[in-house]
Structures are given as structure tokens and as C-alpha cells.
Amino acid sequence: MLVQKFGGTSVADAAGFEACGRVVQEYAAGHDIVVVLSAVKGVTDLLERAIEAAASDQAYEVHVENILKLEGGVIEGLASQGMDVNSAHRDMELR
Numbered sequence: 001m002l003v004q005k006f007g008g009t010s011v012a013d014a015a016g017f018e019a020c021g022r023v024v025q026e027y028a029a030g031h032d033i034v035v036v037l038s039a040v041k042g043v044t045d046l047l048e049r050a051i052e053a054a055a056s057d058q059a060y061e062v063h064v065e066n067i068l069k070l071e072g073g074v075i076e077g078l079a080s081q082g083m084d085v086n087s088a089h090r091d092m093e094l095r
Contacts, residue, residue, distance in 0.1 A: 002031040007038025014077025040070050 004027065006020045024035055039047070050063035079085045 001034065002027055003034045003036065005036040005038070008041050011037055011039075011074070012041035014074055014081060017074065017078060018081070040074055042070055043067050046070070 004020075004024060006016075006023075010016050010020055020035075020037075024033060027033060038044075046063045046067045050060040050067075053060040053063060075085050
């Protein structure tokens with residue numbers, strides 16, 4: 001079994017996701033693969049800010065909106081390259 005972990009800059013945008021996909025494909029033949037994706041670059045910091053704001057009874061919504069913008073940008077980038085992102089859009093709408 002082969003575990004591949006990608007995070008931060010590797011998943012910062014659609015090009016990064018594509019590069020991760022190429023790496024996974026390269027090693028897919030002959031291996032059972034587990035792929036682990038960390039948060040999109042910047043999301044962890046925004047989550048921490050949202051938690052800190054909420055814990056001190058301050059507005060946290062702006063941080064959550066920024067997270068959705070970052071993730072939405074990646075999704076739109078992948079969509080513009082022809083990837084089916086309908087399920088990702090549905091997940092974003094649930095938030």
C-alpha cells in the first residue's frame with residue numbers, strides 16, 4: 001500500500017490539484033493507493049481565526065466566507081478545465 005499526502009501549496013489552486021492527480025496516476029499502477037488531502041492553502045489559518053473569534057464572542061463569519069471563497073476558487077478553476085464539479089458545488093451550497 002502506498003499513502004500519498006498532499007497539502008498546503010500542493011492544493012492551493014486547480015493547477016496544484018491537477019499536479020497531485022498526475023502524481024497519483026503515476027504511482028497507481030501496481031499499488032493500492034490512499035490519498036490524503038490537507039486543507040487548501042490558507043484555510044487552516046482562517047479556521048483558527050474563526051475559532052478564536054467565536055470563542056471570544058466576536059464575528060467569525062468573515063473567516064468562514066473567506067474559506068468558502070478559497071475553496072470555491074479551486075472548484076471554479078477545476079470546472080474551467082472540464083472537471084465535473086457538480087457534487088462539490090452541492091457540498092458548498094449545504095454550508
